[in-house]
Amino acid sequence: MEYNNIEKNIYSQITPEIERLAAMSKEAGVIDSELYTKYDVKRGLRDLNGKGVLAGLTHISDVRATKEVNGETVPDYGNLFYRGYNVKDLCNGFAADKRFGFEEVTYLLLFDKLPDKKELKDFCDLLAFYRTLPTSFVRDIIMKAPSKDMMNTLARSVLTLYSYDDNADDTSMPNVLRQCLQLISLFPLLCIYGYQAYIHYHDGKSLFIHQPDPNLSTAENILRLLRPDSKYTELEARILDLALVLHMEHGGGNNSTFTTHVVTSSLTDTYSVIAAAIGSLKGPRHGGANIKVLHMFEDMKANVSDWKNEKEVSDYLIKLLHGEAFDHAGLIYGVGHAIYSKSDPRAEIFKDFVKKLSVEKGLEDEFGLYELVDRLAPEIITKERRMYKGVSVNMDFYSGFVYRMLGLPEELFTPLFAIGRISGWSAHRLEELANNGKIIRPAYRTLCVERNYIKMNDR
Numbered sequence: 001m002e003y004n005n006i007e008k009n010i011y012s013q014i015t016p017e018i019e020r021l022a023a024m025s026k027e028a029g030v031i032d033s034e035l036y037t038k039y040d041v042k043r044g045l046r047d048l049n050g051k052g053v054l055a056g057l058t059h060i061s062d063v064r065a066t067k068e069v070n071g072e073t074v075p076d077y078g079n080l081f082y083r084g085y086n087v088k089d090l091c092n093g094f095a096a097d098k099r100f101g102f103e104e105v106t107y108l109l110l111f112d113k114l115p116d117k118k119e120l121k122d123f124c125d126l127l128a129f130y131r132t133l134p135t136s137f138v139r140d141i142i143m144k145a146p147s148k149d150m151m152n153t154l155a156r157s158v159l160t161l162y163s164y165d166d167n168a169d170d171t172s173m174p175n176v177l178r179q180c181l182q183l184i185s186l187f188p189l190l191c192i193y194g195y196q197a198y199i200h201y202h203d204g205k206s207l208f209i210h211q212p213d214p215n216l217s218t219a220e221n222i223l224r225l226l227r228p229d230s231k232y233t234e235l236e237a238r239i240l241d242l243a244l245v246l247h248m249e250h251g252g253g254n255n256s257t258f259t260t261h262v263v264t265s266s267l268t269d270t271y272s273v274i275a276a277a278i279g280s281l282k283g284p285r286h287g288g289a290n291i292k293v294l295h296m297f298e299d300m301k302a303n304v305s306d307w308k309n310e311k312e313v314s315d316y317l318i319k320l321l322h323g324e325a326f327d328h329a330g331l332i333y334g335v336g337h338a339i340y341s342k343s344d345p346r347a348e349i350f351k352d353f354v355k356k357l358s359v360e361k362g363l364e365d366e367f368g369l370y371e372l373v374d375r376l377a378p379e380i381i382t383k384e385r386r387m388y389k390g391v392s393v394n395m396d397f398y399s400g401f402v403y404r405m406l407g408l409p410e411e412l413f414t415p416l417f418a419i420g421r422i423s424g425w426s427a428h429r430l431e432e433l434a435n436n437g438k439i440i441r442p443a444y445r446t447l448c449v450e451r452n453y454i455k456m457n458d459r
Contacts, residue, residue: 031447039445046338052253055442056261059083060109060427063251065340075341075390082249083108091242091349100217100238101245102420103127106184109249109427110177128214130185131221134164138193138209146197150415151282153194155275158183162271169269176433179270180426187422188218191415192225198411219244222419226408235360236406239353240416243399246346247417249424251339256280256287260425264432265440277425278418287414290400292327293334294410297369297401299326307369314376321384334397335377341390347397354398361405370401 036043045053060083067076080087082105090108094101103124107115115123141160147153161183162168167175193209200207208228212221219241223232250257259280263273281287303325304312319325320332337344351374358367378391403413 058252061249061251063339077343078340078345080345083112100241102218102241105245106423109423127185130182131212142193143197146201150191150194150411154190155278157190158271158275171267176270184422187419188222195411239357244420247420257428260428261432262440264429273429281418287417289396291410291413293396294400296326296333313372317377317380332377335393336391337394343392344394346395347393350398354402357405
C-alpha cells in the first residue's frame with residue numbers, strides 16, 4: 001500500500017488497508033454467544049434475568065424495583081434512595097420550601113447528613129469560592145482546538161486541570177475532597193464555555209463568556225452563563241435544578257459510577273478518575289438516550305397527523321418496535337430500564353414539573369403527546385415483546401423535552417447529566433478510598449488455545 005499519497009487528513013481517513021485489517025480483527029474477536037451460557041459468564045455483569053452481579057457495597061444510594069411476595073421476588077413500583085432518604089421526599093422537601101436542591105443533596109451524598117441552614121450556607125459559599133478557573137484557562141485551554149463534542153471538551157479540561165494542581169497525585173481524603181468540590185463547582189463553566197467556544201469558531205456565532213454569580217445556585221448559574229442576556233425565569237431554574245438532583249446518583253452499579261470505583265481502586269489521581277467516568281457517560285448506551293428520545297418524537301410529530309388520536313399514535317409505536325419507523329432500531333426510546341419495572345421514580349417526580357413548564361412555554365399539546373406515549377408504550381411493548389419484568393418510561397423520556405423547552409442546545413444534554421452526576425462520582429470515589437480496598441480486577445475465562453510458534457519463512 002502507498003502511504004505517501006493520502007490526500008485527506010490521516011487522523012480521520014479510513015483506508016482500504018485499515019478496512020481489511022479491521023475485518024481481520026473483528027473475525028479474531030468474535031466469541032460464540034452460546035459459550036457465555038456454557039461457562040455461566042454474566043455478560044454485562046448481569047444474569048439472564050437482568051439482575052446485576054454483586055460487585056461491591058455502598059452506603060451512598062439504593063435503587064429498588066422489586067418486592068417479596070410469598071417468598072418470591074416480583075416487580076414493584078420503583079424507588080430511589082440517597083443515603084437512605086427517598087428521593088421523592090428530598091425533592092418534595094426543597095421544592096415545598098422553594099429552595100434549590102443541588103447543593104443540599106450534594107452535601108448529603110458527600111457527608112451522609114442533611115445540612116442545617118448554616119451548614120448549607122457555608123457549603124454554598126465554599127462551592128462559590130471554588131467556581132473560578134485558573135488564570136487564562138479559558139483562553140489557553142478551552143478556546144484552543146474546540147471540539148464539537150462537549151463531553152470530550154469536558155474530559156480534556158478536567159485532565160488539564162491536573163497541571164494546575166500542586167497536589168494532583170495526593171490521594172488523602174482531605175485533598176481528594178478538595179479536588180472533588182472544585183470539579184463539582186467547575187463542571188458548569190467547563191461545559192458551557194466549551195460550547196460557547198465551539199459555536200463561535202465553527203458556526204461563527206457571537207462569543208459570550210459570562211462570569212458566574214457567587215450568590216446564585218448551580219442551576220441559576222448554568223442559565224446565566226449560557227444565555228446571551230443571562231435571563232431566566234424562576235420555574236426554568238427550578239426544573240433544571242431538579243433535573244440535576246435526579247441525575248446525581250443511581251445506585252453505584254451504573255457504568256460510569258462503576259468506572260469511578262474501578263479507576264479509583266488503582267489509586268490514580270482524581271482528574272484521571274473523573275475523566276474516565278466522563279468517557280463512560282458519553283456513550284450513547286449510558287448518557288445520550290434523551291437525545292434519541294427527542295429525535296424520535298420529532299419524527300413522530302412529523303408522521304402522526306393527530307397527536308391526540310390513540311390509534312394513530314399506537315400504530316406509530318408498533319412501527320417503531322417492528323423497525324419500520326424512525327431509525328429502524330426496533331426500539332421505543334425512553335421506555336424501559338435495566339432495573340426499574342413498573343415505574344421510574346425520577347420520571348414520576350419530573351413529570352409534574354414538566355407539565356408546568358410546558359404551560360409556561362405554550363407547549364401543552366406537545367406535552368399531551370408525551371403523556372399519551374407514556375401511557376400507551378408500556379402496554380404495546382408488553383403485548384409485542386416477551387418481558388421478564390414490567391416496563392415504564394424512564395428519566396430520559398422527559399429530560400430531552402425539558403432541555404429543549406429551556407432552549408438548551410443538544411450538545412449540552414449529556415454534559416448536563418455529567419454536571420449532576422459529578423456529585424455522585426465524587427461520593428463514590430471518596431467511599432472507595434475510605435475503604436482502602438484492593439484493586440478491582442474481575443476474572444475472564446480464556447478461550448485461547450495453545451499453539452506452536454511459526455517461523456517467519458514458514459508463515
